[in-house]
Amino acid sequence: MTEVTAIPMEHGLILASVLFALGFAGVLVRRNIIFMLMSIEVMMNSAALAFVVAGSRWQQADGQIMFILILTLAAAEASVGLALVLQLYRRFQTLDVDAAGEMKG
Amino acid sequence: MSFNLLFLVFLFPLLGFLTLAFSRGRISENAAAVIGVGSVGLSASLTALLGFQFLTHPPEGGAYTQLLWTWMNVGGFAPQFALRLDGLSLVMMSVITGVGFFIHLFASWYMRGDEGFARFFSYMNLFIASMLFLVLGDNLLFLYFGWEGVGVASYLLIGFWYKDPANGLAARKAFVVTRVGDTFMAIGLFILFHELGTLNIQDVMARAAVVWPQGSTILTIAALLLLGGAVGKSAQLPLQTWLPDAMAGPTPVSALIHAATMVTAGVYLIARTHVLFELSPFALQCVGVVGAITLVMAGFTALMQTDIKKILAYSTMSQIGYMFLALGVGAYQPAIFHLMTHAFFKALLFLSSGSVILAMHHEQDIFKMGNLRKHIPLVFWCMLIGTMALTALPFTSGFFSKDEILHEAYLTGHTDLWLAGLFGAFLTAVYSFRLIFITFFGPERWRKESHAHDDAHDAHADEAHHGLAANENPHGAKTLDHHIPLLVLLALAIFGGFIHLPLDGVLPHAVIADHHKGGAFIEYLPLIVTLLGIALSWYLFLKNPALPERLKNGAVTKYIGKFWQSAFGFDWLYDKLFVRPFLWLVHINRNDIVDVVITKIPNAFHSAHGFFAATQNGRMRNYAFAMGVGACLVIVVVLL
Numbered sequence: 092m093t094e095v096t097a098i099p100m101e102h103g104l105i106l107a108s109v110l111f112a113l114g115f116a117g118v119l120v121r122r123n124i125i126f127m128l129m130s131i132e133v134m135m136n137s138a139a140l141a142f143v144v145a146g147s148r149w150q151q152a153d154g155q156i157m158f159i160l161i162l163t164l165a166a167a168e169a170s171v172g173l174a175l176v177l178q179l180y181r182r183f184q185t186l187d188v189d190a191a192g193e194m195k196g
Numbered sequence: 197m198s199f200n201l202l203f204l205v206f207l208f209p210l211l212g213f214l215t216l217a218f219s220r221g222r223i224s225e226n227a228a229a230v231i232g233v234g235s236v237g238l239s240a241s242l243t244a245l246l247g248f249q250f251l252t253h254p255p256e257g258g259a260y261t262q263l264l265w266t267w268m269n270v271g272g273f274a275p276q277f278a279l280r281l282d283g284l285s286l287v288m289m290s291v292i293t294g295v296g297f298f299i300h301l302f303a304s305w306y307m308r309g310d311e312g313f314a315r316f317f318s319y320m321n322l323f324i325a326s327m328l329f330l331v332l333g334d335n336l337l338f339l340y341f342g343w344e345g346v347g348v349a350s351y352l353l354i355g356f357w358y359k360d361p362a363n364g365l366a367a368r369k370a371f372v373v374t375r376v377g378d379t380f381m382a383i384g385l386f387i388l389f390h391e392l393g394t395l396n397i398q399d400v401m402a403r404a405a406v407v408w409p410q411g412s413t414i415l416t417i418a419a420l421l422l423l424g425g426a427v428g429k430s431a432q433l434p435l436q437t438w439l440p441d442a443m444a445g446p447t448p449v450s451a452l453i454h455a456a457t458m459v460t461a462g463v464y465l466i467a468r469t470h471v472l473f474e475l476s477p478f479a480l481q482c483v484g485v486v487g488a489i490t491l492v493m494a495g496f497t498a499l500m501q502t503d504i505k506k507i508l509a510y511s512t513m514s515q516i517g518y519m520f521l522a523l524g525v526g527a528y529q530p531a532i533f534h535l536m537t538h539a540f541f542k543a544l545l546f547l548s549s550g551s552v553i554l555a556m557h558h559e560q561d562i563f564k565m566g567n568l569r570k571h572i573p574l575v576f577w578c579m580l581i582g583t584m585a586l587t588a589l590p591f592t593s594g595f596f597s598k599d600e601i602l603h604e605a606y607l608t609g610h611t612d613l614w615l616a617g618l619f620g621a622f623l624t625a626v627y628s629f630r631l632i633f634i635t636f637f638g639p640e641r642w643r644k645e646s647h648a649h650d651d652a653h654d655a656h657a658d659e660a661h662h663g664l665a666a667n668e669n670p671h672g673a674k675t676l677d678h679h680i681p682l683l684v685l686l687a688l689a690i691f692g693g694f695i696h697l698p699l700d701g702v703l704p705h706a707v708i709a710d711h712h713k714g715g716a717f718i719e720y721l722p723l724i725v726t727l728l729g730i731a732l733s734w735y736l737f738l739k740n741p742a743l744p745e746r747l748k749n750g751a752v753t754k755y756i757g758k759f760w761q762s763a764f765g766f767d768w769l770y771d772k773l774f775v776r777p778f779l780w781l782v783h784i785n786r787n788d789i790v791d792v793v794i795t796k797i798p799n800a801f802h803s804a805h806g807f808f809a810a811t812q813n814g815r816m817r818n819y820a821f822a823m824g825v826g827a828c829l830v831i832v833v834v835l836l
Binding site for chain 1: 813814815816817820821824
């Protein structure tokens with residue numbers, strides 16, 4: 092096992108959590124649904140990154156397998172999400188999610 | 197034909213009640229009459245068959261018990277839903293279905309054209325079914341069930357014409373006052389069950405004598421509580437105030453419930469549980485004293501009433517007083533005998549009075565009647581025979597029963613009760629013949645004297661819908677459904693005294709030490725006293741009507757008269773003693789303290805609901821935020 096200058100696990104995890112927080116903040120503050128989808132994409136990738144970091148720490152392939160799974164999930168999610176975006180735009184003539192807030196308790 | 201058809205006797209009226217109650221407003225008057233009268237008619241014919249069977253082929257041990265099902269089975273308490281037919285319940289059943297049938301028939305004439313015709317018969321059938329429960333039940337719980345059932349039916353029928361608030365008030369009064377007695381009775385039943393472990397009447401009677409010594413305290417308390425129930429139902433002192441008000445109901449109701457059957461349930465109860473009372477001489481003495489006081493008091497009150505139905509109501513109270521007196525001296529058989537004859541002649545009197553009231557266009561004041569014998573002769577004869585039976589003139593049914601009661605009271609050595617009964621007989625004669633003399637003899641007071649005021653009178657009469665028009669004469673009914681009940685009851689009121697009741701196996705004879713005590717004078721004394729009463733009544737109300745008027749306005753007699761008229765002020769006393777303090781308490785607690793606390797709970801839920809409802813605003817970003825916060829909280833909790 093060649094000793095690469097190992098990036099400490101903490102650094103990877105911090106990066107992942109920062110990315111996750113940024114994505115989450117994006118979901119919360121953005122009203123444009125396309126930006127929200129992009130923020131969710133960022134959150135998923137940060138989670139995937141955390142898996143990869145963990146896999147590298149324990150020298151296991153599981154982390155990378157999970158990454159590929161998440162990649163697939165993200166692709167599926169993007170297709171469904173974009174279809175929803177199209178429907179939303181057709182119905183409300185806007186990309187503002189709050190315009191679709193009709194299920195008010 | 198066998199005894200296992202017994203359950204059908206109460207099933208017919210029960211089905212009649214259900215049919216009428218559920219088809220209300222959808223069937224014609226004739227159909228309702230056929231169902232209502234027919235169901236009781238079927239019961240009555242079945243009772244006749246069963247009675248014939250019972251008398252010709254008596255069942256083993258003098259009683260037949262039909263077990264229908266076990267009512268419930270809780271911790272050794274397993275009351276049976278069972279009917280028991282013995283001499284006593286046969287007599288009661290015959291009176292209820294027999295007299296009940298003829299009163300139903302009369303009611304189909306009396307109530308004709310009333311908007312609540314079907315409703316009326318559904319209640320009447322409910323009453324008959326409950327009353328049959330009461331007398332046929334073989335355990336006290338079953339009896340109590342019927343006891344409450346007749347109370348409900350009585351309430352519904354007193355308030356039958358519910359559009360007049362006064363009738364509703366009378367119904368509530370009757371219900372509440374009898375409920376006081378019923379509560380006593382329920383406590384008495386609790387004591388019996390707690391001490392004896394059973395409510396089956398035969399078992400209670402058998403065990404009571406074993407468990408309790410003569411005159412034990414707990415037994416006396418139980419017996420007195422049962423007496424409390426009987427007093428409430430039978431309108432005896434001190435729970436008698438509801439009966440006169442109960443006359444607000446239609447007249448057939450007064451005849452059936454408040455004269456012939458329900459009010460005598462107390463007598464039945466005491467006769468049924470006579471073993472308890474025999475073991476407790478004090479309780480038995482109380483029964484006699486209550487009866488004696490009530491019969492004299494009700495007699496005085498009846499003397500001053502002007503409403504024809506109230507006179508009969510007080511006379512009912514007084515006659516039930518005789519039955520209690522008889523029970524009190526241990527003369528159970530004469531008590532039940534008088535119960536039966538009283539049912540005959542009092543039903544006759546009430547139905548005749550109903551006929552009088554309709555002939556006078558809903559006028560009940562006897563001082564607005566007079567000389568009616570010329571106009572409604574049939575009703576006059578019915579009323580006269582009924583009154584003769586009531587005053588126990590010879591050869592009528594009342595003579596045999598009342599004479600037997602007084603005689604046995606004397607022979608058993610209860611001279612004080614005997615004297616009260618004798619005085620009561622005198623009062624009975626005076627007030628009964630006062631009713632006859634004023635209503636059927638004398639001047640025709642319903643004729644309007646002054647022609648100048650005719651128009652005003654007419655307008656008033658139309659408005660109130662009672663009283664005769666200016667030149668109208670009272671006219672009697674001419675249909676068979678009016679005549680048959682009156683004539684049959686007339687026959688029973690005369691010949692009912694010759695019926696021999698099969699009570700020997702159920703009720704003991706009075707303990708009489710010396711059969712030859714007293715002699716002829718004592719035997720004839722009630723008759724002499726009664727004749728004196730009739731003579732006095734004739735003198736006061738027919739020969740010299742100015743005298744009672746003068747007495748009514750006399751200095752001292754005025755107040756005595758008012759006192760008697762108000763039934764010795766019991767209504768006033770109870771108003772001051774119970775109603776006012778209760779209303780006062782209610783007034784203080786107007787904003788129900790408990791309710792204030794209780795309403796806090798729904799209020800808290802309501803505000804919490806408002807808070808959480810506000811979070812459901814349909815904004816996805818808010819939901820996402822809430823999820824994020826929640827997830828953080830979970831992580832924090834897991835990590836710490």
